[in-house]
Amino acid sequence: MAPDARLLTPHTPAAYDVVFTADFASERQWVAGRSWAYPGGGPVNPGDDKLDFLVPDAAYSRSGVFRATRRADGLWNTGLLTTEGSEEGFLLRSGDVLEARVRLPRETGAWPAVWTWRDGDQEIDVFEYHPDHPDLLEFSNHVRASGSYVRDRGVRPGAEIGLRTEFGARSVVWWVDGRRVFADHRGVGRGWHAYLIVNLSVCAGRYHPAPDPETTEMSYEVSELVVRRPVYGAGAPPGGPAAGSR
Known part of the structure; x- marks a missing residue:
């Protein structure tokens, strides 16, 4: 049911428009194999306990299946896509x-x-996962130093799950399979804006176990990703509460 227009304030969404539908094969939407979230744009980030060696090879990300394969030097070729630096530059x-x-x-x-990044900061983690904690998801708001570990009966290695993150100015809210699981009550502020990153990293062993010696390949899949943006009632400032951000 649509909201009653008489009840709308400038900060009450009347509806949400789809403003981004991920097409991982699109070079207009996504840049593959480099990110300024990694030192120098990559390809490695050992300081974050990662064995990653970012590669632009389409087979590692462009199908929506994000892959990692072991290299002879002990690192792993890994798939990463970001909207930062792309032709469309979605934020x-x-x-x-x-x-x-x-x-x-x-x-x-x-x-x-799945996470966000801009200018060395602005990181919100839509989710992180480590199979050594098979039923646990990690949610973080690094913008305002909050987060949570959430156990869920639907979370397990190989499981397909639905995720929803609301990037609220006053509270970031995370949902799993239609259930609200965490709200941080800190939010991102009204002017926040950031690029998207989707990737598969490989742990080096400091925080979570490194891969088993016999493992040579791993992957996970993102089959859908959409972003919806609020449409505000009469009297809202142009662009809504994030006016001035791209």
């Missing part, structure tokens, strides 16, 4: 809602994530 904004469907990896050492 999430305060008030946006991201929905995704993912299939979790099975292999020890796999570290899948």
Whole structure:
């Protein structure tokens, strides 16, 4: 049911428009194999306990299946896509809602994530997962130093789950399979905006176990990812509460 227009304030969404539908094969939407979230744009990030060696090879990310394969030097070729530096340059904004469907990896050492980044900061983790904690998801708001570990009966290696994150100015809210599981009550502020990153990292062993010696490949899948943006009632400032951000 649509909201009663008489009850709308400038900060009450009347509806949500889809403003981004992920097409991982699109080079206009996504850049593959580099990110300024990694030192120098990559390809490695050992300081974050990662064995990653980012590669632009389409087979590692462009199908929506994010892969990692062992290299002879002990690192792993890994798949990463980001909207930062792409032709479209899509930015999430305060008030946006991201929905995704993912299939979790099975292999020890796999570290899948959907997250945001801009100018060395602005990181919100839609989710992180480690199969050594098979029923646990990690949610973090690094913008305002909050987060949570959430156990869920539907979370396990190889499971397909639905994720929803509301990037509220006053509270970031996370949902799993239609259930609200955590609200941080800190939010991102009205002017927040950030690029999207989707990737599969590999743990080096400091925080979570490194891959088993016999493991040579791992993967996880993002089959859907959309972003919805609020449409505000009469009297709202142009662009809604995130006016001035892209």
